[in-house]
Every structure is written in structure tokens, then in C-alpha cells.
Amino acid sequence: MNILVANTPQDAEQIAYTLIKERLAGKREFVLGLATGSTPVGMYKMFKQDRLDCSHVTSVNLDEYIGLAPDHPQSYHHFMEEKLFDDVPFKESHVPRGDAPDPEQETARYEALVRSIGVDLQLLGIGENGHIAFNEPGTALDAKTHVTELTESTREANRRFFDSIDEVPTQAITMGLDTIMNAREIVLVATGTRKAEAVHHMIESVPTIEWPATILQAHPSVTVVLDKEAASRCAEALQARGNEAAARFFSIRA
Numbered sequence: 001m002n003i004l005v006a007n008t009p010q011d012a013e014q015i016a017y018t019l020i021k022e023r024l025a026g027k028r029e030f031v032l033g034l035a036t037g038s039t040p041v042g043m044y045k046m047f048k049q050d051r052l053d054c055s056h057v058t059s060v061n062l063d064e065y066i067g068l069a070p071d072h073p074q075s076y077h078h079f080m081e082e083k084l085f086d087d088v089p090f091k092e093s094h095v096p097r098g099d100a101p102d103p104e105q106e107t108a109r110y111e112a113l114v115r116s117i118g119v120d121l122q123l124l125g126i127g128e129n130g131h132i133a134f135n136e137p138g139t140a141l142d143a144k145t146h147v148t149e150l151t152e153s154t155r156e157a158n159r160r161f162f163d164s165i166d167e168v169p170t171q172a173i174t175m176g177l178d179t180i181m182n183a184r185e186i187v188l189v190a191t192g193t194r195k196a197e198a199v200h201h202m203i204e205s206v207p208t209i210e211w212p213a214t215i216l217q218a219h220p221s222v223t224v225v226l227d228k229e230a231a232s233r234c235a236e237a238l239q240a241r242g243n244e245a246a247a248r249f250f251s252i253r254a
């Protein structure tokens with residue numbers, strides 16, 4: 001794992017965006033895995049401000065709530081259109097269908113799609129309980145795209161996007177941990193003290209299904225971009241090394 005610890009959330013987002021921009025440059029085709037939630041919103045603004053050319057890029061999203069049609073204001077389909085796709089045209093974009101009549105069939109379709117196109121770079125966030133995408137604690141490490149029951153802590157963490165907790169879906173379709181690990185490269189961004197415990201376990205605990213993000217330790221190409229708050233539960237030495245790495249990242253691009 002390559003770990004960078006930026007001084008602010010904005011600097012962390014800038015690092016992650018710059019990494020993605022550099023990977024897209026000069027490519028004829030590229031498959032970019034995208035994430036939802038608050039963390040990537042700042043990066044998606046940078047795509048727009050930079051008018052980044054994504055006309056050669058195919059995107060695949062990690063997950064979608066079951067029961068929400070693409071035009072539902074709280075669906076991840078809608079989130080991506082509003083935060084990115086309405087302003088930055090992609091060659092094509094894929095998000096699981098939360099309104100599929102047969103969710104299990106939709107998981108098989110989506111898994112086959114993601115495997116067939118192959119993800120060059122997967123952007124990830126992390127949940128407070130260490131979930132990635134919607135792979136909740138206890139998810140098998142070899143899970144493919146599947147229907148998942150959302151934990152109460154995950155529903156609670158996402159209720160801010162809904163009028164009430166009762167409106168937060170209880171199930172989702174999510175890329176599995178094995179699906180995510182199949183990406184050639186992974187960039188995970190975490191900011192704020194709410195993520196500090198999950199980040200500590202992701203980096204410093206023995207891989208365990210209780211902290212799904214720990215599986216990333218076994219991936220050959222993972223960059224973890226943190227702000228100081230999200231890194232605050234990690235060992236002091238790791239924080240110091242990460243801060244130097246972030247400073248170096250900016251200095252060589254100045």
C-alpha cells in the first residue's frame with residue numbers, strides 16, 4: 001500500500017484527482033471505477049473545473065440501492081449524473097440497476113459486465129465500519145457482485161441523503177470484494193475523524209472479514225490518500241511517512 005497523508009481533505013482530493021488525471025492521459029481507452037458518497041464529490045468537481053476529457057473513458061460504479069429507480073433523487077444513478085456525468089461526458093457509464101425486477105439476475109449481469117471490460121483504476125471510499133462499496137463486515141473475501149443487507153450503522157451513516165431513516169433502503173447491489181480486487185489499480189480516499197478507526201484497521205490490522213477494507217493489503221497496486229484526521233489512529237511513524245509522501249507528491253508536480 002502506498003499511503004499519502006495530506007494536511008486537508010481538499011489536498012487529499014487533489015492528490016486523488018491528479019492520480020486519476022495522470023492515468024487517463026494519453027490513453028485511447030480506459031475503464032474507471034467510480035464511487036459515491038460525500039468523499040468523491042470534491043474530486044468530481046475537479047473533473048468539471050478542469051474540463052477533463054473523459055470521452056475515451058468507460059465508467060463502472062461500485063453499487064446501487066435496491067428499490068431505487070435510476071431517476072430516484074437518492075439513487076446512485078442520479079447522484080452520478082448530478083455530480084459528474086451531466087457535465088463531464090464519458091464514452092459510456094454503468095451503474096447497477098436498483099429497479100431490476102430480479103436483483104440476483106442483475107448481480108450476475110453486472111459481474112459479467114465488469115469482468116468483461118476489466119477495471120483499470122477503481123476509486124474507493126470507505127465506510128465507518130470498514131466497508132468498501134457495500135461489502136459490509138462479514139462479507140466473504142471472495143464475494144462477487146451480490147445483493148447485500150445494509151447494516152444499521154451504514155443506513156444511519158447514509159440517512160443524511162434521505163428525509164428519514166425509514167426511507168433509507170435496506171438492501172443494495174454491490175461489486176464484491178473479489179470483483180474490486182480484480183481492478184488493476186485502486187485509489188482509496190478517506191477524510192475526517194469518522195474514518196480514522198476503519199483506516200487504522202485497513203492498514204494495520206491482520207486481514208479479516210470483520211474489517212473488509214483489510215483485503216486491500218493483498219492488492220499489488222493500492223494508493224491510500226488520507227487527510228490528517230483520517231490517519232490519526234495510525235502509527236505516528238506511518239503518519240509521518242505519509243505526510244512526507246504527500247508533500248513530495250505536490251513538490252514534484254509544482
Ligand SMILES: N[C@@H]1[C@@H](O)[C@H](O)[C@@H](COP(=O)(O)O)O[C@@H]1O
Pocket residue numbers: 035036037038039040062063124125126127128132133134154158
Ligand atoms: N456505498 C458507499 C461507499 O462506496 C462509500 O465509500 C461510503 C462512504 O461514504 P462517504 O464518502 O459519504 O463517507 O458510503 C457508502 O457506503
